Amino acid sequence: MLDSSSPLFARTYRFVSAFPARLLRHDETLGLSTLLFAGGELRVPLVDAAAGTVVEAKIDASDVSIALSRPMDVTILNRLPGEIVALGFLAPPFVVATLSLGGAELQAIITRESVDRLALVEGLRAWAMIKAVAISGRTLDPDAAPYPRRWPSSDRTSSGTR
Numbered sequence: 001m002l003d004s005s006s007p008l009f010a011r012t013y014r015f016v017s018a019f020p021a022r023l024l025r026h027d028e029t030l031g032l033s034t035l036l037f038a039g040g041e042l043r044v045p046l047v048d049a050a051a052g053t054v055v056e057a058k059i060d061a062s063d064v065s066i067a068l069s070r071p072m073d074v075t076i077l078n079r080l081p082g083e084i085v086a087l088g089f090l091a092p093p094f095v096v097a098t099l100s101l102g103g104a105e106l107q108a109i110i111t112r113e114s115v116d117r118l119a120l121v122e123g124l125r126a127w128a129m130i131k132a133v134a135i136s137g138r139t140l141d142p143d144a145a146p147y148p149r150r151w152p153s154s155d156r157t158s159s160g161t162r
Helices: 112-118
Strands: 016-027 032-037 040-045 054-060 064-067 078-089 094-100 105-111 125-130 134-139
Touching (some): 016 105, 032 054, 094 112
Antiparallel strands (some): 016 032, 064 125
16 A cells, blocks of 8 residues: 555645635625736635635645636636746646736646647647635735725716706
8 A cells, every 4th residue: 555655646836826815706606706816806715704804715736727728617606817927847747827917927736748738838728627725814004905996986877868
């Protein structure tokens, strides 16, 4: 029987991306909260904090997958467009891919086989898919996270004819 000290077991790596996020809203019925961070919005398990609170979002690289086309028919809720900005080749079979999400960077642990099969290279546009997001219990300074965009108020009424 093999145990984890056996040389046949691959070495594992732990990379975590962490960034400030503002709690936008809760959906009590679905048990989900929505967070706004510099790279977009994340749907996460219900966070026990008030809307507007700033929390630290932590995403384990092993919870991130990469797709070359927009994922549609998947159970993964968080699908964010980005660009591969770095590929770090670790001990086989692991590669750490860093994706820029337009204001935040996210790491994914993938295999060399996936890099070869998908022809992943730096500069390639791709989609990050995040299956699970862990939120720390630590709140942050409110100025550390982005605010939602304010939409112009619609004080005027439509006076056009139909």
